[in-house]
Amino acid sequence: MKQGQFVTGVDIGGSHITAALIDINERKIVSSSLSRYSINAAGEVADVIETWSKCIAEAAKETGEEQVCLAMPGPFDYEQGISGIQGQAKYEKLFGLNVKDLLGASLKLPASAIYMDNDAACFLHGEVFAGNARNYHDTKVIGITLGTGLGSAVYDKGHAYSADLWDMPFRDRIAEDFLSTRWFLKRFEELTGQQVSGVKDIAAKVGESAIAQSVFDEFGRNLSAFLLEFIRRESPAAIVIGGNIAKAYELFKGELEPAIHDHDPSIKIHLSSLGEEASLLGAVGSWYAHIR
Structure with missing residues (x-):
C-alpha cells in the first residue's frame, strides 16, 4: 500500500470503537483493515485511550498511523480536542481533558495528526458522499x-x-x-x-x-x-x-x-445504507475538505 493514499478513519460510539483505512483516491474503506473493539465508556481514562489506540493501530498496521480522523460524539471542542461530554452516561471521565493530546501520545503521533469532527456530521457527510x-x-x-x-x-x-x-x-x-x-x-x-x-x-x-x-x-x-x-x-x-x-x-x-x-x-x-462505514468515510472526508 502507498503511504499518503490511505488515512485512518475512526468511529467512536458509546459502546464500541470502529476503525479502518480509507483509500482517499477511491474514497472507499479497505475492508481487510476494519477493526472493531468493545469499549467501557464508563471506564478509566487510561483504559479508554488504550482501547482506542489498540483498535486504531490494528486498522493502520499495513501503513502505520500518519493521519487519524475521528468521528466523535459531542459536546466537544473538536478543533482543540477537549471533551465537553457530561451527563450522558458515557465518557464522563474524559470531561475537560485534551483527548487529542492523550490519544496522540498513546499513538506516538503529534496532536496535529489527530483530526476530530462531530459524529453525526461525519455520518451525514458519508451518507451523502457514498450512501x-x-x-x-x-x-x-x-x-x-x-x-x-x-x-x-x-x-x-x-x-x-x-x-x-x-x-x-x-x-x-x-x-x-x-x-x-x-x-x-x-x-x-x-x-x-x-x-x-x-x-x-x-x-x-x-x-x-x-x-x-x-x-x-x-x-x-x-x-x-x-x-x-x-x-x-x-x-x-x-x-x-x-x-x-x-x-x-x-x-x-x-x-x-x-x-x-x-x-x-x-x-x-x-x-x-453504510452503517458505521458512513462515519468512517465522513470523518476522512471532513478532514480532506478541511485541508483543501
Missing part, C-alpha cells in the same frame, strides 16, 4: 443518529455540520431523553417491571408482547415530533436516519412516516 443520500449533493439534507445518544446534522451544498439538537427543549425535558437507548430501557421497565439490556431485546419481544410494540409506537411519535421541528428549521429535501436504533425502523415507521408526509409529501426518508 443512500448520494443524489443530494446540491441540496439540503438533515440526518439523525439514534443510539446511546441523539446526533443531528445538516448537509448543505457540500458541507456537513452538527445541528446540536440533542439538548433541544422537548416535552418536559430535552430531546435526547426521549430519543435514545436509555429512554427505551426506562420506558419498557416502567410499563412491564422488566429490565433489559438493549433495544434489540425489546424488539425481540414484539411478537409476543403488545407492550413492546407500544413502546416502539410511542418512540415513533416522539421522533416524528422532533423531526417536524427540525424540518421547520431547515426545509430539507431528505432525511437520513442511522444509528443502532434505526435497525428497528420497521417497528416505529408506522407512526413516523405518516406524520412527516402529512407535513410535506415531497420529503424523502432514507435509512443509512
